[in-house]
Amino acid sequence: MIADSRLAPRRRLGGTAGILLTGFCSALAAGLLIVILGYVAIQGWGAINPAFVTQLPHPVGVPDGGVGNGIVGTIIIVAIAAVIAVPIGVLTGLYLAVYGRGLSAELIRFLAEVLSGVPSIAIGLFAYTICVKPFAHFSAFSASFAFAVLMLPLMIRTSEEAIRGVPTSIREGALALGLPDYGGVVHVVLPAARPLIVTGLLLAIARVTGETAPLLFTAFGSQFWELNPANPMAVLALQIFTYAISPYDDWHRQAWGGALLLILAVLVLNVGARLALGRHGKKS
Amino acid sequence: MSLELDSPRTVEVSQRGLTARQAIADRVFRIGLVAATLTFVILIAGLFAELVHGSWESLVAFGPKFLWSSEWNPVTNHFGALPFIYGTVVSSAIAILVAGVVGIAAAVFLAEFAPPAVARPISFFIELLAAVPSVVFGLWGLFVLAPFLGSTVDPFIQRYLGFLPMFSGGIYGIGLLTAGLLLALMIVPTVAAIARDLIQAVPNELREASISLGATRWETVVHVVLPSARAGIVGACVLALGRALGETIAATMVIGNRPAISASLFAPSYTLSSVIANEFTEATSSLYLSALLELGLILFVISFIVNGCARILMWSMLRSQGRRP
Amino acid sequence: MQPAVVAAKDTVPDLVEIALSAQAVSAWYGSKLAIRDINLDFIRNSITALMGPSGCGKTTFLRCLNRIHESALDARTAGKVLLAGTNIYDADVNPVVTRRRIGMVFQRPNPFPTMSILENVTSGPRYTGMTNEPRELADLAEEALRRAALFDEVKDKLRDPALSLSGGQQQRLCIARALAVKPEVLLMDEPTSALDPLSTLKIEELMEHLAADFTVVIVTHNLQQAARVSHFTAFMLGDADRVGSVVEFAPTGEIFTHPKDSRTEDYITGRFG
């Protein structure tokens, strides 16, 4: 029956074509990162100088000027968001990991997953109605609130996974010594889970650092060195957006410069988180 | 150091209960956990409630016809969401079509064919692509992608397919097609990364069974591996679709921001999220603001449903393989 | 093989006082009954070995004795365990406090991974609220490490990570950690099964000293080990439904020389399964 031990040409060709096609698609997806990164780097490099990262924005036509206040504002807003999101996220993750059996826990996990897909602009609207409207003015704090809500799903999930990842034998070791629940968690389980929780936090911070949409009606932006979170504040991502859609070449140049800074910050956070994870993974 | 050994029994331990301090600490700890979890649930409930509350005026004024009225006129205070729903749906549909094909193909290559030395860096790049902020995508889309499409690709398509309504009309560079393609770039990593994990999770026995029947590796992938991961991959695409539906800044920068419904994909359009982004701080009347909040509510409900479905699809696949999600 | 076993220790301590008493203890995993109706008395300052084939419920029974069984998913217990006359399952007895009085050493060494050697040993006293005083802690640690025959090996590197120790050292560290809270009873679940013969020997040697101050219950698969270290031996066996119970309980010398139950005899002469 089988006269020829080779594969029928059509079948062989189909396989080769398939592999080439799928390979091309992955190269395309990965190549895009390089194209975008490269373009931002080339365009942005020219705009970056000491004045750009340290000075206030200047009006159109006035030379120099920078995004210094936006950089500071980003740091302030993200830091406050982390301060809000970390306790809620880690404790909720802990609750799910320790007591998380049954329907209500599944429901909370489901809510966290779904919240991670809710558009950031909807969360921005929420922050507006809660933190802006009642006080009748925009504020950095309202942006932090929106960012905190955006960070929560990731914080909850990574915390739960990190805590579940601590071996039962270690947990039982604490139990057997007669440590109360909180003692075992605080002194034994959380320290063991900390590297993974920190990774999750870094990824969550990376995610919100690039967020722009909710800022439009929360932080709003500012031309000044604003350090008070109760007032409107400049944010780097928002400055990029404003400059990009402006009609001025000089502002476009600054938008590319800002984009380069932003992308570097986000990539460093991501790569850092992955490296921390890798090192941890190898150790255990 | 003293080596005098106490008898174990002389240590003061209360026989039955914790000391008062420990009992309080334990209680505070438990309360803290429950309080944090409740805070989270209340936040989500509050999110929904606030959006409903904020859009109440518009809900009352326009009722369900808000959804299919295409008039958006702040001067006369008449508001309808149809142009934005249209723009959102069409741009997201383009995005998921393109990203679905490219993403699944990339996932197949990474999971099934690429040697680790190739798969690892490519996976790494694709995952980093997911981390690029949307404002950077928007910037690149506005200054690189849109001019390129407008000057090269769109005219080429129109020359050969211009008889179709979807490829007719003026070419501006910015518009539905550009927005859809830019969104596709942004969600490719989501599809590719999740689909790759799901394909890798397909049990090896299935592959071996197929290979031992004489199938090639490609045939095995197409006829055995992909079908058995289908529910999950569909879930991944739905998840990515959810991201495209809600993406704001990048879409705002390249879609043209015109509340009109046009058959042509080259025409400028508007999405739910970009109209909120552009007009929210300029809304003058309370009804206007309320209408914008109602757009946010629609977005929230759509994304809730879409993401809920995606999660259920992926859970059902992992469950059926006897795995904990 | 047998002559070594016959040389079993048959010296029973003079003072006979019951430190721990299991009365009609049964335990479930979900709806599955794992051990049924176990009655055993543990004499103060004695070492009791629990023996039996794999899966007969030795670990489960041991975990009922310090109420750690109930921390597992869907796990349940019935019966009484009297510690110095008080039922540890009484509603008003806190399991956490009970576990301080009944220490446990696990089958695999489980030092706390983020802590140093010293921190591991002092973790019990510190976090159970015994003491926070540095001098006192240092004394407690030295005493516990000496009793676990580990002090000389680690005294110069007390601040090193606990995971830098060898497996045998880690297990002795876990013994020291358990001793540092000064329990009355020490439960050991196959403490040497993951260790090499040399480490095993060290732990067996230190057990003899432990009996002077503690009541020890040790699970072991190893007949020679039971014969060498224990005063009493309980032989457990699972029935047709794999529900474990105690078949025979006697001074170790007796059970190895004149077992009363034929199933015990089968097991110790190697005729079993």
Ligand SMILES: Nc1ncnc2c1ncn2[C@@H]1O[C@H](COP(=O)(O)OP(=O)(O)OP(=O)(O)O)[C@@H](O)[C@H]1O
């Ligand atoms: N976590 C668990 N969930 C369900 N059943 C369990 C669990 N742990 C043990 N069992 C069952 O309970 C019975 C007793 O198990 P146990 O671990 O107590 O046996 P053992 O005598 O310690 O065995 P070994 O000598 O192998 O350690 C076994 O049938 C086992 O299958």
Ligand SMILES: [Mg+2]
């Ligand atoms: Mg066991």
